[in-house]
Amino acid sequence: MFLKHTTAEVADRKALTVNPAKTCQPVGAMYASLGIHGCLPHSHGSQGCCAYHRSSLTRHYKEPVMAGTSSFTEGSSVFGGQGNLVQALNNMFTVYKPDVVAVHSTCLSETIGDDLGQIVKKAIDEGKVPEGKTVVYASTPSYIGSHVTGFANMCAGMAKQLAEVPAEDAAPLDQVNILPGWVEPSDMREIKRIMKTMGVPFVMYPDTSDVLDAPMTGHHEFYPKGGATIEEIKSSGLSKATLALGAWGSEAAAQELWKKCRVPYETLDLPIGIKATDRFLSKLSEITGTPVPESLTAERGRALDMITDMQNYLYGKRVALWGDPDQLLALSEFLADIDMKPVYIVSGTPGKKFMKKMEGILGDVVPEAKFKNGERADMFLMHQWIKEEGVDLLMGNSYGKYISRDDDIPFVRMGFPIYDRVGHSYFPTVGYMGAIRILEKMLGVIMDKQDRDAPEEKFELVM
Amino acid sequence: MSAPILKDRNKQVFEKGKAAFDLQCDRKSVAGSVSQRACVFCGSRVVLYPIADALHLVHGSIGCASYTWDIRGSVSSGPELHRLCFSTDLREKDVVYGGEKKLAAAIRELVPKHSPKAVFVYSTCIVGVIGDDVDSVCKKAGQELGIPVIPVHSAGFAGTKKDGYKAACTALSKIVGTDDSGEVSPFSINILGEFNLAGEAWIIKEYYRRMGIEVVSILTGDGRIDDIRRSHRASLNLVQCSGSLTTMAEEMKDKYGIPYKRVSYFGMEDVSKALYEVADFFSEEDPMMKERAAEIVREEVSKYLPAMQECKTKLEGMKCAIYVGGAFKAFSLIRILRTLGVDVVLVGSQTGNRQDYEQLASMCDPGTVIVDDSNPMELSHYIVEKDVDLFIGGVKERPMAFKLGVGFCDHNHERKTALAGFEGTLNFANEVCASALSPVWRFAPRRKK
Numbered sequence: 001m002f003l004k005h006t007t008a009e010v011a012d013r014k015a016l017t018v019n020p021a022k023t024c025q026p027v028g029a030m031y032a033s034l035g036i037h038g039c040l041p042h043s044h045g046s047q048g049c050c051a052y053h054r055s056s057l058t059r060h061y062k063e064p065v066m067a068g069t070s071s072f073t074e075g076s077s078v079f080g081g082q083g084n085l086v087q088a089l090n091n092m093f094t095v096y097k098p099d100v101v102a103v104h105s106t107c108l109s110e111t112i113g114d115d116l117g118q119i120v121k122k123a124i125d126e127g128k129v130p131e132g133k134t135v136v137y138a139s140t141p142s143y144i145g146s147h148v149t150g151f152a153n154m155c156a157g158m159a160k161q162l163a164e165v166p167a168e169d170a171a172p173l174d175q176v177n178i179l180p181g182w183v184e185p186s187d188m189r190e191i192k193r194i195m196k197t198m199g200v201p202f203v204m205y206p207d208t209s210d211v212l213d214a215p216m217t218g219h220h221e222f223y224p225k226g227g228a229t230i231e232e233i234k235s236s237g238l239s240k241a242t243l244a245l246g247a248w249g250s251e252a253a254a255q256e257l258w259k260k261c262r263v264p265y266e267t268l269d270l271p272i273g274i275k276a277t278d279r280f281l282s283k284l285s286e287i288t289g290t291p292v293p294e295s296l297t298a299e300r301g302r303a304l305d306m307i308t309d310m311q312n313y314l315y316g317k318r319v320a321l322w323g324d325p326d327q328l329l330a331l332s333e334f335l336a337d338i339d340m341k342p343v344y345i346v347s348g349t350p351g352k353k354f355m356k357k358m359e360g361i362l363g364d365v366v367p368e369a370k371f372k373n374g375e376r377a378d379m380f381l382m383h384q385w386i387k388e389e390g391v392d393l394l395m396g397n398s399y400g401k402y403i404s405r406d407d408d409i410p411f412v413r414m415g416f417p418i419y420d421r422v423g424h425s426y427f428p429t430v431g432y433m434g435a436i437r438i439l440e441k442m443l444g445v446i447m448d449k450q451d452r453d454a455p456e457e458k459f460e461l462v463m
Numbered sequence: 464m465s466a467p468i469l470k471d472r473n474k475q476v477f478e479k480g481k482a483a484f485d486l487q488c489d490r491k492s493v494a495g496s497v498s499q500r501a502c503v504f505c506g507s508r509v510v511l512y513p514i515a516d517a518l519h520l521v522h523g524s525i526g527c528a529s530y531t532w533d534i535r536g537s538v539s540s541g542p543e544l545h546r547l548c549f550s551t552d553l554r555e556k557d558v559v560y561g562g563e564k565k566l567a568a569a570i571r572e573l574v575p576k577h578s579p580k581a582v583f584v585y586s587t588c589i590v591g592v593i594g595d596d597v598d599s600v601c602k603k604a605g606q607e608l609g610i611p612v613i614p615v616h617s618a619g620f621a622g623t624k625k626d627g628y629k630a631a632c633t634a635l636s637k638i639v640g641t642d643d644s645g646e647v648s649p650f651s652i653n654i655l656g657e658f659n660l661a662g663e664a665w666i667i668k669e670y671y672r673r674m675g676i677e678v679v680s681i682l683t684g685d686g687r688i689d690d691i692r693r694s695h696r697a698s699l700n701l702v703q704c705s706g707s708l709t710t711m712a713e714e715m716k717d718k719y720g721i722p723y724k725r726v727s728y729f730g731m732e733d734v735s736k737a738l739y740e741v742a743d744f745f746s747e748e749d750p751m752m753k754e755r756a757a758e759i760v761r762e763e764v765s766k767y768l769p770a771m772q773e774c775k776t777k778l779e780g781m782k783c784a785i786y787v788g789g790a791f792k793a794f795s796l797i798r799i800l801r802t803l804g805v806d807v808v809l810v811g812s813q814t815g816n817r818q819d820y821e822q823l824a825s826m827c828d829p830g831t832v833i834v835d836d837s838n839p840m841e842l843s844h845y846i847v848e849k850d851v852d853l854f855i856g857g858v859k860e861r862p863m864a865f866k867l868g869v870g871f872c873d874h875n876h877e878r879k880t881a882l883a884g885f886e887g888t889l890n891f892a893n894e895v896c897a898s899a900l901s902p903v904w905r906f907a908p909r910r911k912k
Contacts, residue, residue, distance in 0.1 A: 007576075011576075013572055014568055014572065015551065015564075015565045015566075015568035015569040015572060016520075016549060016550065016551055016552065016565075016568075016569035016572060016573065017525065017528075017549075017550045017551075017552035018547065018548065018549055018550075019532070019547060019548050020525055020528065020529050020532075020548060020550060020552070022525060022529070023525060023526050023529040023530065024524050024525050024526030024529070026526070027526070040497075042495070045588070045619075045620075046502045046503075046504075046588050046619030046620045047492060047498060047500050047501060047502045047619070047623075048501040048502025048503070048504055048505045048527075048619045049502070049526070049619070050498075051498075051499070051500060051501040051502070051505065051859075052501070052505070052526065052527075052530035052531075053530075054859055055530070055534075055858050055859055056530055058858055058859055058861075058862060059858060062862055063862050064839060064859075064862045064863040064866060065859075066497050066839060066840075067497060068494075068495045068496065068497055069492070069494075069495075069496075069497075069498065070494050070495075071491060071492045071493070071494050071496070071498065072588075072619070072620040073491055073620055074620060074621050074622075076620065077588075077591070077592060077618075077620045077621075083494075084494040085494070087493075087494045087495060088494035088495030089495065090495070091469050091470075091471075091493060091494065091495030091496065092495045094469075094470070095467050095468070095469050095470075095840070096467070096497070096840060106588070107523070107524045107526075107553075107558075107588060107589040108588040108589060108592060108619070108620060111558055111589055111592045111593065112592060141555070142524035142525065142526050142589075143524045143553050143554050143555050143557070143558050143589065144554070144555050146525070214866070216865065216866060216868070216906075216907065217866070217907075217908055217909070218866075218867060218868040218907040218908040218909025218910055219866065219867065219909055220839070220843040220846075220863050220866045220867050221866075222839075222840065222843075348525070375552065375554070399532075
């Protein structure tokens with residue numbers, strides 16, 4: 001197979017990325033934008049960017065994804081894209097009639113110095129944005145950060161530009177802001193279910209459930225019924241607290257809400273696994289005074305029951321993980337908690353805190369673990385590590401399938417993008433129910449391999 | 464409800480029979496349009512991607528490389544270096560100080576490790592703006608490493624996808640004609656614009672082999688640098704895929720005197736024609752070739768026609784919409800669908816030219832809508848208005864068709880079975896039948912009858 005190109009010796013590379021464990025900012029911004037109700041994302045750059053991001057999201061969600069593009073030409077790359085964006089806003093509101101347009105930039109428009117805020121203002125001043133319609137924007141240069149940064153920047157844009165500033169002496173609304181981070185529509189739906197089960201009033205954005213998991217109705221809804229409404233996002237400035245789930249995806253927006261509206265925030269890990277979900281629920285309980293209901297405690301018990309029942313299949317298994325920092329941190333903690341060994345972890349997304357946090361999670365329990373993020377933390381490096389010493393399980397986006405095949409390693413797909421399996425839109429990985437789902441997936445592939453490789457006399461009915 | 468057409472796009476939509484033919488095309492997309500088109504980079508990348516023993520290095524921000532990592536099912540019979548993803552992954556400091564050093568270092572690190580036959584360096588939007596001298600970096604690296612290191616000027620904003628095709632041709636022309644060694648049969652051809660999706664090039668090559676013809680190179684399906692080097696010695700070029708490699712064929716005609724013919728391998732009629740035309744071309748030197756071609760056609764048609772007839776009885780009277788990248792493919796699709804008894808009620812392309820659309824208009828029945836550079840809103844509108852049963856398009860159109868309760872066939876990069884050649888025609892018919900006649904549409908509320 002073509003991964004014979006991968007050698008076991010890890011040679012230091014200086015100048016290039018091979019088989020990346022990341023992509024660029026705009027696709028994250030586009031995903032976040034789709035979590036606003038009635039929103040048409042807009043890519044301020046060349047036409048290809050928009051086409052690639054739409055294709056990428058469509059391949060992952062198997063859903064139509066609409067987005068406009070400024071369709072840069074040579075002229076606009078010299079004289080600036082202002083004319084294109086103003087015309088685009090006018091065209092989109094006239095013909096496609098969204099409630100909101102969420103504009104993000106690209107490496108091209110950033111490098112030539114286009115200022116989205118100023119251009120949007122000009123469009124509004126010139127009457128190109130109809131009464132009652134909204135434009136949000138985020139600067140998302142592709143040469144900084146990764147797709148996760150783009151997601152965070154767009155969420156921060158929503159908070160900064162839309163959240164309402166409370167009157168000076170007004171008491172905060174009895175509601176909590178949930179910033180879910182870059183998780184699947186299924187996860188967003190699950191977080192909402194948990195909030196409702198807790199009985200805590202909340203607003204959550206972005207919310208891609210009922211947008212990117214829309215039902216088949218025989219109609220093509222350009223703006224499906226899901227997504228956070230502008231009213232909800234506005235009211236987040238009046239909430240009594242914000243829970244930012246995942247530092248990389250959500251902290252920027254939480255900070256904006258604090259700076260602008262003085263809504264205090266806590267940054268938590270994504271609620272993946274037992275401990276991270278515990279922390280999420282107890283923090284909620286603490287800030288609202290609401291006890292965790294019996295039904296959620298029972299879900300926790302069921303997840304634990306499954307772990308204890310199956311522990312002999314999990315114990316000591318070496319796992320390689322790749323993807324985005326927020327998922328990787330929570331997942332590594334979960335795996336270590338159930339006595340698995342997350343030994344190799346890469347993320348193309350930069351951020352100094354990653355190494356430190358990972359060290360905190362794995363330093364004592366899996367001292368042999370190797371992890372790296374940022375430049376050259378890619379799938380090529382991951383594969384080299386695996387060639388040096390193998391693993392029992394791979395977990396990450398579809399790009400692991402080559403390694404899985406090449407080295408015959410069981411593989412659970414998780415993260416973005418997943419182009420070759422379905423289910424991620426429907427079954428969450430967050431919360432206790434998500435933990436059960438992760439366990440089921442891991443055990444399924446581990447036990448399938450055991451069955452496949454067992455000599456006949458050891459091929460067992462009862463496992 | 465009237466069609467949701469952007470004002471500036473009025474003239475890019477034409478309904479046959481309502482007025483004399485008049486359709487604007489070859490225009491830049493209107494800003495704000497949810498166009499299905501991509502960019503210059505995309506055009507070059509899809510054309511060169513199938514060359515399997517070359518190293519494809521994308522010079523720019525990470526996205527351009529990651530979105531084109533192994534997304535095209537262009538199958539290789541040998542090396543698979545093209546399926547890896549290489550990027551200079553430019554960061555903020557590179558944007559400020561330039562990316563030339565990083566590019567040079569990347570090429571130097573990669574070539575000894577992977578021993579490619581050539582390197583293609585794609586320069587993307589950002590490189591076009593920061594002004595790296597990619598030509599001189601490539602030239603220097605090529606001299607140092609002893610293999611062709613070829614710049615592909617594909618800044619996304621510098622035109623349309625068609626300009627990307629041209630940039631790919633410019634890159635290819637630096638390889639064509641660089642090897643004069645060895646024997647080439649007098650009965651030899653190149654196939655241009657065939658990308659070996661799902662192994663289609665192998666099917667076509669086999670027909671020509673049976674006719675006694677040597678296929679010197681395929682540009683670019685299952686492509687090899689060494690074959691492309693010798694391609695100038697073939698006697699005839701066949702150009703498939705209207706847009707992408709016509710420039711190359713023109714250039715080879717001027718430079719090496721190789722005539723070319725436009726062909727299509729979709730549909731039994733068109734495949735047969737593509738075989739006969741070649742036999743005609745060589746008829747003076749080998750008068751028997753025509754008989755061999757006829758023999759292949761007879762054999763293949765009799766093998767697949769009965770099953771096609773069966774499909775026809777199931778599909779008769781259905782209505783189809785076609786939206787594809789290049790218009791040339793649409794001609795073939797209309798012909799196949801006709802033989803299957805299916806009416807084409809909408810047809811369009813991302814990049815057709817005036818001549819293409821004139822031909823489409825002349826082929827279509829009155830009432831057929833013809834669109835250039837369309838978007839999901841227009842397409843959805845016409846699917847409902849024309850009560851379409853079947854849509855033929857690419858990745859971005861598929862979920863839209865399914866949401867509307869309409870069958871779909873991917874005739875683009877994501878096709879999973881070969882759709883070219885005689886057997887491909889039947890595969891196509893079967894795929895269309897399976898989707899259009901799926902019992903699942905009974906659950907689609909809009910179309911419940």
